[in-house]
Amino acid sequence: MIEKTVAELSAALAAGEISSVELTQAYLDRIAHYNKTLNAYITVCNDSALAQAKAADAARAKGDTSPLLGIPLAHKDIFCTTGVRTTCGSRMLNNFIAPYDATVVERFNAAGAVMLGKTNMDEFAMGSSNETSYFGPVRNPWDTEKVPGGSSGGSAAAVAADLCAMATGTDTGGSIRQPAAFCGITGFKPSYGRVSRWGMIAFASSLDQAGPICKSAEDAALMMNVMAGLDEKDSTSIDLPVEDYTATLNDSLEGLRIGIPRQHFAEGLSPEVEQSIRDGLAVFEKLGATIKEIDLPNNHLSVSAYYVVAPAEASANLSRYDGVRYGYRCEDPVDLEDMYKRTRSEGFGAEVKRRIMVGTYALSAGFYDAYYRKAQRIRRLIKNDFSSAFKEVDVIIGPTSPHTAFGLGAKSDPVAMYLEDIYTIAVNLAGLPGMSIPAGLPGGMPTGMHIVGNDFAEAKLLNVAHQFQLNTDWHTRRPAALGKEA
Amino acid sequence: MEWETVIGLEVHVQLSTKSKLFSGSSTKFGAEPNTQANIYDLALPGTLPVLNKEVVKKAVMFGLAIGAEIGKRSIFDRKNYFYPDLPKGYQTSQLDFPTVGKGTLTIMLEDGSEKVVGVTRAHIEEDAGKSLHEDFHGMSGIDLNRAGTPLLEIVSEPDLRNAKEAVAYLKKLHSIIRYLDISDAIMAQGSMRCDANVSIRPKGESKFGTRTEIKNINSFRFVEKAINYEVQRQQDVIEDGGSVVQETRLYDADRDETRSMRSKEVENDYRYFPEPDLLPIEIDDSYIEALREQLPELPEAKKERFMSQYGLSDYDAGVLVVEREMADYFEAVAKTGGDAKMAANWVSVELQGLLNKEDWEIGECPIQADRLGTLIARIKDNTISGKIAKTVFETMVEDPAGVDEIIESKGLKQVTDTGAIEALVDEVIANNPDQVQQLRDGKEQVIGYLVGQAMKLSQGKANPGQVNQLLRDKIK
Numbered sequence: 001m002i003e004k005t006v007a008e009l010s011a012a013l014a015a016g017e018i019s020s021v022e023l024t025q026a027y028l029d030r031i032a033h034y035n036k037t038l039n040a041y042i043t044v045c046n047d048s049a050l051a052q053a054k055a056a057d058a059a060r061a062k063g064d065t066s067p068l069l070g071i072p073l074a075h076k077d078i079f080c081t082t083g084v085r086t087t088c089g090s091r092m093l094n095n096f097i098a099p100y101d102a103t104v105v106e107r108f109n110a111a112g113a114v115m116l117g118k119t120n121m122d123e124f125a126m127g128s129s130n131e132t133s134y135f136g137p138v139r140n141p142w143d144t145e146k147v148p149g150g151s152s153g154g155s156a157a158a159v160a161a162d163l164c165a166m167a168t169g170t171d172t173g174g175s176i177r178q179p180a181a182f183c184g185i186t187g188f189k190p191s192y193g194r195v196s197r198w199g200m201i202a203f204a205s206s207l208d209q210a211g212p213i214c215k216s217a218e219d220a221a222l223m224m225n226v227m228a229g230l231d232e233k234d235s236t237s238i239d240l241p242v243e244d245y246t247a248t249l250n251d252s253l254e255g256l257r258i259g260i261p262r263q264h265f266a267e268g269l270s271p272e273v274e275q276s277i278r279d280g281l282a283v284f285e286k287l288g289a290t291i292k293e294i295d296l297p298n299n300h301l302s303v304s305a306y307y308v309v310a311p312a313e314a315s316a317n318l319s320r321y322d323g324v325r326y327g328y329r330c331e332d333p334v335d336l337e338d339m340y341k342r343t344r345s346e347g348f349g350a351e352v353k354r355r356i357m358v359g360t361y362a363l364s365a366g367f368y369d370a371y372y373r374k375a376q377r378i379r380r381l382i383k384n385d386f387s388s389a390f391k392e393v394d395v396i397i398g399p400t401s402p403h404t405a406f407g408l409g410a411k412s413d414p415v416a417m418y419l420e421d422i423y424t425i426a427v428n429l430a431g432l433p434g435m436s437i438p439a440g441l442p443g444g445m446p447t448g449m450h451i452v453g454n455d456f457a458e459a460k461l462l463n464v465a466h467q468f469q470l471n472t473d474w475h476t477r478r479p480a481a482l483g484k485e486a
Numbered sequence: 487m488e489w490e491t492v493i494g495l496e497v498h499v500q501l502s503t504k505s506k507l508f509s510g511s512s513t514k515f516g517a518e519p520n521t522q523a524n525i526y527d528l529a530l531p532g533t534l535p536v537l538n539k540e541v542v543k544k545a546v547m548f549g550l551a552i553g554a555e556i557g558k559r560s561i562f563d564r565k566n567y568f569y570p571d572l573p574k575g576y577q578t579s580q581l582d583f584p585t586v587g588k589g590t591l592t593i594m595l596e597d598g599s600e601k602v603v604g605v606t607r608a609h610i611e612e613d614a615g616k617s618l619h620e621d622f623h624g625m626s627g628i629d630l631n632r633a634g635t636p637l638l639e640i641v642s643e644p645d646l647r648n649a650k651e652a653v654a655y656l657k658k659l660h661s662i663i664r665y666l667d668i669s670d671a672i673m674a675q676g677s678m679r680c681d682a683n684v685s686i687r688p689k690g691e692s693k694f695g696t697r698t699e700i701k702n703i704n705s706f707r708f709v710e711k712a713i714n715y716e717v718q719r720q721q722d723v724i725e726d727g728g729s730v731v732q733e734t735r736l737y738d739a740d741r742d743e744t745r746s747m748r749s750k751e752v753e754n755d756y757r758y759f760p761e762p763d764l765l766p767i768e769i770d771d772s773y774i775e776a777l778r779e780q781l782p783e784l785p786e787a788k789k790e791r792f793m794s795q796y797g798l799s800d801y802d803a804g805v806l807v808v809e810r811e812m813a814d815y816f817e818a819v820a821k822t823g824g825d826a827k828m829a830a831n832w833v834s835v836e837l838q839g840l841l842n843k844e845d846w847e848i849g850e851c852p853i854q855a856d857r858l859g860t861l862i863a864r865i866k867d868n869t870i871s872g873k874i875a876k877t878v879f880e881t882m883v884e885d886p887a888g889v890d891e892i893i894e895s896k897g898l899k900q901v902t903d904t905g906a907i908e909a910l911v912d913e914v915i916a917n918n919p920d921q922v923q924q925l926r927d928g929k930e931q932v933i934g935y936l937v938g939q940a941m942k943l944s945q946g947k948a949n950p951g952q953v954n955q956l957l958r959d960k961i962k
Contacts, residue, residue: 079532080530080531080532086531086532088531093531096531098530098531098532099525099530100525100530100533102532197532197534198532198533198534199532199533200532201531201532202531202532202763204762205762205763206762232536233534233536234534235534235535235536235537235763235764235765236762236763236764236765312759313759313762315566315757316564316566316574316575316576316757316759318575319566319568319574319575319576320529320531320573320574320575322568322570322575324570324573324628325528325529325530325573326528326530336570336626340568360757363566363757363758363759364755364757365755365757368757368759372759
């Protein structure tokens with residue numbers, strides 16, 4: 001049962017084939033068995049999960065038919081959860097228990113979903129391999145010597161290893177899509193403003209966006225139906241009506257115009273990933289889509305611009321971790337400056353400190369124009385590239401990552417790590433929706449197909465991905481390294 | 487050498503909204519520490535700001551009152567620095583696109599002439615909390631009740647040329663803010679705070695000298711004293727062959743001096759950048775026009791009206807309109823009393839004297855406008871004389887009873903009975919034969935003495951006009 005999609009589980013629960021308590025217990029058992037190996041969860045909520053499951057079963061008995069009622073999920077440990085600690089993968093928040101729920105958490109709770117626990121992640125979502133977590137790296141269920149990608153690596157690994165039915169993630173530069181690609185699952189990053197950021201710990205406020213990590217496009221649609229919508233508590237959330245994302249999943253792709261960016265099929269892309277994407281494109285052609293090469297001429301500037309904007313915002317967002325009110329504080333500070341310095345030196349890991357320094361530098365007097373202002377200009381150029389492209393095509397498709405998952409410890413050079421997100425970052429800079437779906441298994445490791453849509457074209461993306469999944473079975477493959485049942 | 491002083495003021499005004507700039511916490515003054523700080527004010531992770539639109543409204547009203555350009559698209563920025571009472575590690579403020587742009591304020595100088603002072607800008611920002619350094623045994627306590635309270639920072643051009651002008655500017659600003667009712671603007675409570683940028687230069691020089699910024703000035707009087715001290719200090723430094731260091735200085739009211747706060751350290755780099763958690767504030771013309779309609783009558787317009795409607799002098803009208811409450815009080819007195827000039831006189835002399843003596847605000851004064859108005863009405867209808875009225879006025883401070891009741895119970899009613907006055911006059915004539923003769927000889931001023939004697943006999947209650955008339959009748 002635990003390998004099933006949310007849509008299937010929802011039907012099984014509705015049909016009374018299984019109770020939420022049974023389902024929840026099955027996932028908890030599997031977590032108990034495999035989490036030692038995978039390190040996907042930082043916190044597991046055995047008791048509260050079972051209590052929620054019981055409540056869900058009771059609600060169902062009373063006639064509640066909410067689609068996600070009783071479905072066990074995992075939240076990335078970046079979402080604040082009342083009474084359950086929220087670490088953001090950092091020593092700084094090792095002891096932090098929020099007295100509030102993130103809006104995303106609140107919405108899943110209201111939908112009756114069951115929270116199994118909080119998943120591991122790169123510290124403050126800064127990383128592409130999940131190796132920067134204070135709680136140790138997450139391992140890829142397809143090959144435990146490889147990384148699951150990051151920063152939502154715990155959520156991706158948990159979904160891939162059936163340690164939950166679905167999970168939440170956040171994506172600032174590719175943090176949902178790249179781990180989804182590495183773990184062979186479906187990851188969806190909505191348009192900026194579509195999902196509330198309230199209660200989601202900020203990395204780079206103008207880029208961060210929460211989204212589903214799950215087993216199919218249909219599941220992503222079900223999750224988006226819960227997650228999306230205006231939130232008065234997030235001033236950047238958008239006041240646009242929320243569609244029923246499942247309603248258009250079955251629309252025909254006849255006449256769909258697909259753009260493939262020349263720049264995403266260039267040097268650096270591994271041949272086996274390229275092949276899997278080209279094979280996938282052939283599937284779309286059979287479904288009646290037309291394929292056209294397009295130009296994203298400023299794409300090569302996206303990583304540089306991102307690594308100015310994101311660290312700059314992060315440098316301010318992370319200033320609140322000062323040891324004064326909550327979180328880590330160094331032992332026996334002699335004075336205020338000593339407390340600041342040691343708290344932040346000891347509480348943050350190397351990558352976080354690197355980015356705070358980069359961001360601080362980029363905003364400094366005399367450098368602001370050369371870095372931050374210029375990066376913002378590039379951001380507009382990138383947005384314009386996409387706007388022109390979407391005059392000619394409906395969706396843009398390419399690889400999510402240049403290659404399949406790499407080995408733990410294989411990328412020690414920060415810049416090499418930053419280049420991991422070369423295809424995904426521009427989407428965040430432009431605020432567009434993007435997703436990654438499984439497209440192949442060369443050498444036994446998953447590849448991800450990256451689908452990008454125009455502003456608020458969530459439904460179109462999900463439709464395209466769902467049609468692909470109806471005609472392929474990559475998304476149903478599970479890592480052989482782990483048994484199907486615990 | 488003759489020196490010229492150049493002063494610019496940065497005034498922080500706490501806008502009087504019920505809740506904070508970006509959170510729903512109360513802004514009430516004087517609550518127990520940290521009882522008015524919610525999860526946003528504490529900067530807990532994941533919390534986000536939501537703009538309080540009342541703040542924008544109040545800022546725009548101020549802008550309209552000083553004839554300023556209103557920013558159609560104002561943008562919040564983060565101003566980054568670490569301090570324990572700044573929970574987020576940055577202050578949300580406005581740098582390049584403030585809500586209120588260039589405007590002007592007209593002040594009256596001592597010689598009666600007017601001076602137009604430029605206002606560079608007024609931007610919205612959040613206040614910090616308070617660090618408490620006493621009572622914590624070498625440690626510091628943090629109170630975040632004030633953190634996030636909305637401020638309007640009003641920056642003047644360096645147009646002020648001496649301490650008195652600075653005070654006049656500040657008082658005018660205070661007056662307008664109180665008229666608009668956008669802030670309590672109480673300097674002693676910190677709801678209005680003033681930093682002064684002061685420099686000097688040789689008279690005739692067009693280049694500015696090096697300025698210092700004086701902080702911690704918490705009364706109008708201290709503004710004058712602090713600036714005068716600082717001007718003298720800078721003059722002494724330069725005349726002794728030294729040069730002024732650009733720095734922040736703290737005013738110490740106890741010692742009446744300014745002290746260097748930060749040494750020659752490099753200025754803080756605040757690394758401003760646009761606040762990504764907030765959208766720009768978009769303001770359209772209809773919003774501006776709707777607020778313009780709501781603007782109250784401002785001091786200058788009120789003064790003009792007082793002069794034309796009540797025939798008050800420029801000076802009297804000017805004094806009465808400084809505070810909105812005082813102007814309202816005056817108008818109520820004039821209405822009840824039926825004589826605007828007498829009302830103006832009583833309000834600006836007797837009443838103001840009482841307020842000064844007791845250190846009362848007009849709202850605290852036990853003589854309400856309707857009572858003072860009635861008192862004036864009783865002078866007008868000859869129930870009491872102006873002199874007796876002063877006695878009644880004094881009684882009214884202690885006695886909350888009605889004016890008529892007081893006059894009645896104290897037996898102060900003016901004697902207008904002709905028979906009674908005739909008896910008084912006869913007695914005076916009998917007792918003062920020499921003076922009576924002098925009057926007969928044409929020494930007119932003696933009449934005053936004789937009337938005075940009659941008033942004395944009546945214990946002030948006789949109608950002086952009647953006494954005068956009768957004396958003349960009898961002596962001729």
